[in-house]
Amino acid sequence: MAKSLCKWKKKDIEKNIHELIHIVDKPRFICKDCARSAHDKGFLCKPIKLK
Ligand SMILES: [Zn+2]
Numbered sequence: 940m941a942k943s944l945c946k947w948k949k950k951d952i953e954k955n956i957h958e959l960i961h962i963v964d965k966p967r968f969i970c971k972d973c974a975r976s977a978h979d980k981g982f983l984c985k986p987i988k989l990k
Contacts, residue, residue, distance in 0.1 A: 944982040945973040 944962060952959060966976035970983035980986035 943984050944975050944977055945970055945984040 944959075947955075947959075962977050962979070962982055963975075965978055967978050967989055968980045968983055968986040969976045969989060970985050971987050972985040973983070975983060976989075977983055977986075980988075
């Protein structure tokens with residue numbers, strides 16, 4: 940699934956739960972708009988790096 944985590948709907952989360960677990964594992968970025976986290980900034984719409 941290529942679209943950013945920020946765009947995921949509840950249904951997407953249920954369908955792709957295993958991919959989601961991989962994406963949020965050891966997060967290095969958070970989205971300052973949506974408060975989501977990911978290991979790669981490509982999954983977020985307004986990523987900022989975690990320190
Ligand atoms: Zn976002």
